[in-house]
């Protein structure tokens with residue numbers, strides 16, 4: 001499991017740890033880890049000795065980390081030059097270490113842009129967790145020059161300019177090839193758009209784990225976590241004990257959505273799929289194992305979870321499903337005009353699965369606001385609806401209405417998933433996991449994980465259809481179980 005803590009939590013833990021350690025110990029640990037990554041990257045491009053390293057140094061400890069790491073690189077024979085953005089406030093100990101190790105700080109006679117253009121590696125120590133509100137104007141030209149050079153750009157802790165706590169990028173930020181963070185991930189390492197700015201992220205252990213709270217703010221499941229959650233039939237299981245998932249989807253206009261949602265549902269571990277709606281013929285033609293019923297859902301027979309909404313158009317069904325006493329997943333057309341009171345009144349779990357546009361409509365804000373602030377949006381939706389919410393997108397988030405549950409971030413997403421019908425597959429799959437007995441947050445995060453993995457494997461760098469994603473689910477499940 002990858003976990004992330006907010007800046008406030010990190011600062012509290014850092015103070016507690018610092019009280020027990022000699023002065024500057026944490027920064028030395030951080031800088032040593034940073035320097036080791038830089039050495040590794042320089043070796044891959046040639047060698048450390050004689051390489052040209054430029055440090056972008058801001059006014060705080062983030063710059064201090066860069067300066068100490070620069071000192072270590074200078075001791076190994078790299079030519080290290082520091083661009084001090086606030087010369088009078090640069091970290092004094094770090095600067096002394098750099099100068100004492102043979103590095104230099106650029107004076108007025110050197111043009112930082114020439115030096116950056118010739119660099120092999122740039123270390124971004126402008127801001128870390130103390131940064132707010134995007135890069136300041138004086139930092140923008142050097143950040144752009146770093147990106148425009150042929151150098152590999154390594155961000156210290158976070159790419160400067162991103163918001164550590166939300167993953168938002170307000171204004172300009174530096175795009176790194178790699179980010180070296182310390183003690184724990186922060187939300188910005190896991191959530192787009194900041195995640196994308198960070199490149200490959202490495203975590204350096206500085207001993208913070210022992211003082212961090214046991215429950216993080218965010219968590220991203222990995223294969224082993226998902227494998228533990230997957231439903232596994234036992235000797236006593238029959239199709240009803242494994243769970244029946246009811247799919248209320250499709251319409252005369254969109255029969256395909258019904259077929260895709262059923263395709264997803266058949267791969268989620270439920271023992272049977274009951275389709276309810278007007279697209280029964282199309283469903284049966286493709287999946288003869290499906291139990292079909294024209295509706296309404298209340299008359300269709302017992303299920304352990306409902307999926308309602310994909311391609312539904314104006315067909316009814318949402319109210320029936322919400323009135324049931326089993327878990328309900330609401331997606332797509334089911335989300336239009338969704339009655340928050342009806343959702344809040346439910347005693348069984350409800351899982352809403354909007355994409356950014358649908359989330360924006362539910363919240364009454366522009367879509368861009370949801371895309372830029374995904375964490376805030378998903379939390380607001382859980383609060384308004386009293387439901388678990390899976391917010392689809394470049395980093396899919398799953399949040400439960402219980403604020404003590406960490407928000408789950410899906411790490412397997414791929415841009416190839418932005419394809420018509422893939423959301424219908426996800427709904428069916430996740431509903432099936434609900435019917436097998438998984439709690440809503442687990443069903444949502446396991447569903448998103450398998451769905452992303454299936455898309456990645458099916459795509460392998462080329463476009464995929466929603467059908468390909470559904471067909472890839474069995475392989476994704478196997479990969480998770482076998483740990484591949």
Ligand SMILES: NC(=O)C1=CN([C@@H]2O[C@H](COP(=O)(O)OP(=O)(O)OC[C@H]3O[C@@H](n4cnc5c(N)ncnc54)[C@H](OP(=O)(O)O)[C@@H]3O)[C@@H](O)[C@H]2O)[C@@H](O)CC1
Pocket residue numbers: 010011014026027030058059060061062063065126127128129130131132133134135136139156157158161182183206208
């Ligand atoms: N926590 C830990 O466990 C450990 C932390 N460590 C390291 O310390 C880092 C945190 O250091 P920090 O607190 O000194 O803040 P930091 O990010 O350097 O910012 C400094 C100053 O920048 C300024 N500034 C703000 N916004 C800006 C902007 N947009 N553009 C430009 N400037 C801006 C603002 O100063 P102002 O100019 O407003 O006075 C702010 O105070 C952390 O990320 C990690 O690298 C490790 O060494 C050890 C373990």
Ligand SMILES: [K+]
Pocket residue numbers: 062124125126127128155156157158159160
């Ligand atoms: K940085």
